[in-house]
Amino acid sequence: MQPQATSTPPSGAPKPRLTFLGTGYLGSTYAACFAELGYEVLGMDVDEAKIAKLAAGENPIHEPGLDELLKRNLASGRLRFSTSYEEAAEFGDVHFVCVGTPQRADGMAADLSYIEAVVTGLAPHLRRPALIVGKSTVPVGTANWVEELAQKYKPDAVDVHVAWSPEFLREGFACEDVLRPDRVVFGVKTDWARQMLYAAHKALFELAATEDREVPVVVTDFATAELVKVAANAFLATKISFINAMAEVCEASGADVTMLAKSIGYDARIGNKFLRAGIGFGGGCLPKDIRAFQARAQEIGAGEALRFLHEVDLVNTRRRNRVLALAADLLDRPIGPAGPDFSGVRIAVLGAAFKPNTDDVRDSPGLAVAKALAKTNAEVVVYDPEATENARRELSTVAYAKSMTEALQGSALTCVVTAWDEFRRADPAAVGELAAERRIIDGMNCLDHASWIAAGWDYRGMGRSV
């Protein structure tokens, strides 16, 4: 099929029933949103505890708006959950693969074992024509392999097609991003797959039409669809590391990266988004995706082309160490060969989630900072409005406070590592009454520094002249 860009869905295909295989951050949001759009939806996962929670209307993750969507659509009967491949196969016409593709423990490449398990688990139970759609982020070439698996494991008499439709949602805005995407990408080989994908998204296009919007649809081949996703994340990661590299130069020259970012961002060709310097990018996607992209490029003989992503990764991890240097400076402690020693110092770390409005702590820069501070023998107390439970499982060498007030009590240093509104809106004078010393590191450059300085705080930002 020729690649094409169009927003006109072909008419005629009936409303398919949808399954979402893997109900984590991606799959649970999709299941609830597509039920909200009017589809009959089944969410399937091998994690029994997660499915039991979802089926009871309890949202296992923190994602704004998702609780209401889950409850409303469970009540309407359009949304149900199961742990059975057999039930999923019987229920659905279009099956969206939403399982994780984490970084492998033995290197940078993506672990595709969950994809394999889901396809080989589902395919033998299919009894009528079905479309398997990959949504997970994968190395280029995966869709062809999934097609081979599906053909091998499906019953002979059943027609099974494969498509790839990568996902671009952001945690914290996931429901909005699913219901009102910037674009959708369909990687297809057959016209039937294209028709079914349009039918599975028809309600999304109709919602857009009622709001006088259009959702651009890019119809393309498997390889391009797979690459669009990792290219997008590589670009975003590069943009963040670019501004963080500028932060390093600002630190060396006495300039201020926030003013620099503001100034270059006025150029429409550059744009002002994703130019916040800080402790770097984290989360379950950008870091692992740029590594898997490099690993795959190497395998297919294009490793040279992505060498810059190695630098992007290095700049990113360096920013976490910068907090330690700033802390040593503020606390007036030397940095020895084994790093600084902050024995006897109580440090409040505000934040643990990899960014605000989520409870996700996967590869969280803030939690990495907390861990590094704990290694200096400091008494580290972490507070996060939503991510404490997940953080506790990830990092046990720090204490966790139930409130910001508790974390700040008697602290000699405060480090803001996640840009939650609760921290951005905090009153510097009131916070100063709780802390033992008015020293603050603004790891995400998210505070109104002038008001903190005015309240007597010794303030340090990232790449800032203040």
Ligand SMILES: NC(=O)C1=CN([C@@H]2O[C@H](COP(=O)(O)OP(=O)(O)OC[C@H]3O[C@@H](n4cnc5c(N)ncnc54)[C@H](O)[C@@H]3O)[C@@H](O)[C@H]2O)C=CC1
């Ligand atoms: N989280 C995000 O914001 C986005 C994630 N993605 C991609 O989507 C994929 C999923 O990501 P998340 O939802 O964040 O991961 P997650 O780890 O939150 O969810 C994955 C789910 O798959 C389930 N699972 C594992 N094996 C299974 C099997 N054999 N059958 C059925 N379910 C199974 C797990 O129990 C888990 O609930 C990844 O490839 C990720 O890169 C893409 C865009 C956005």
Ligand SMILES: O=C(O)[C@H]1O[C@H](OP(=O)(O)OP(=O)(O)OC[C@H]2O[C@@H](n3ccc(=O)[nH]c3=O)[C@H](O)[C@@H]2O)[C@H](O)[C@@H](O)[C@@H]1O
């Ligand atoms: O593939 C994915 O899973 C998703 O990855 C990112 O979404 P997400 O990880 O939810 O979070 P972002 O908002 O992109 O932030 C990623 C990290 O970059 C950091 N960041 C972001 C922007 C910025 O200017 N500076 C900065 O340090 C954030 O604090 C966070 O740690 C992409 O933005 C999504 O489009 C994509 O679908």
